[in-house]
Amino acid sequence: MISIGLEGSANKLGVGIISHPPGKPAIILSNIRHTFVSPPGEGFLPKDTAKHHRSWVVRLVKQAMTEAGVKVSDVDCVCYTKGPGMGAPLQGVAIAARMLSLLWGKELVGVNHCVGHIEMGREITGAQNPVVLYVSGGNTQVIAYAEQRYRIFGEALDIAVGNCLDRFARTLRISNDPAPGYNIEQLAKKGKVLLDLPYAVKGMDCSFSGILASIDILAAELEANPQWKDPITGDTITTSDLCFSLQETVYAMLVEITERAMAHVGSKQVLIVGGVGSNERLQEMMGLMARDRGGNVFATDERFCIDNGIMIAHAGLLAYETGFTTPLEESTCTQRFRTDEVFVKWRD
CATH class of the missing domain: 3.30.420.40 (ATPase, nucleotide binding domain)
Known part of the structure; x- marks a missing residue:
């Protein structure tokens, strides 16, 4: 057919x-x-x-x-x-x-x-019965299959993780071509200073609006004071550091709720789907967690994510x-x- x-x-x-x-x-x-x-x-x-x-x-x-x-x-x-x-x-x-x-x-x-x-993720990767992390501009969900339904074990309580990244890209006024999240990822690769941001995990749910508000405040502070330095290391804070800090924090939250779902359903497989799933750093962090649990992570490239x-x-x-x-x-x-x-x- x-x-x-x-x-x-x-x-x-x-x-x-x-x-x-x-x-x-x-x-x-x-x-x-x-x-x-x-x-x-x-x-x-x-x-x-x-x-x-x-x-x-x-x-x-x-x-x-x-x-x-x-x-x-x-x-x-x-x-x-x-x-x-x-x-x-x-x-x-x-x-x-x-x-x-x-x-x-x-x-x-x-x-x-x-x-x-x-x-599509299951078809391309061959994952049999994984815990699914679905992350995109409009959705953030941890899902597992049971009795002919995809059951939602946890999700974003306010805005989706992709929306959080996209809105911060607007704050920085960086290009939306090919995608704001992709451009934040490239800037984050150059970041070195990890700034302290709110970490909002509630069971298998998470919240991103407070993190966005905090990183927007830091971006305004950087714009007002381009020579702003990290009080601990003395390094000059850059836009790349803001992107790096945002990525590390939100992806750590996603890894935590996914691991909790894996433990709950007894699965060793993770499948990452959705636009944010093509992020290399998220795949890397999820892979480290899955290996520690004796499992593995499945993901696709941008054609299917x-x-x-x-x-x-x-x-x-x-x-x-x-x-x-x-x-x-x-x-x-x-x-x-x-x-x-x-x-x-x-x-x-």
């Missing part, structure tokens, strides 16, 4: 086409993405992002079909992101999916964005193969669609 997937829950518009040969690994036929990039110091507004998606979706679908070498008659279903995400961009992509469904005479399949990330259409095509096709479809009158989208609401019929 072959499916086409449309993803547009945030500023990335993705179109992917995937094939599921019987008894064999999935075959990725095409995976195309186009990103709406806002000016430095600004986030992406829903109306501007939605306009971007509407402008590009037809081009990307045509390009994906050409690259995959498939005809309309080869496609079995049209999959789209039902949620969670930003309202206006989600609506634009849902309308495009409905259009293709009616135009081509194909079944629609609404997909949970988070489940798409998890299933960052929002993409192929994950929607894959998760949608898994559901479609069990008989699931989304009637046209129910092909809505929602900003709030919990990971544990999805009945995972395709797993034991």
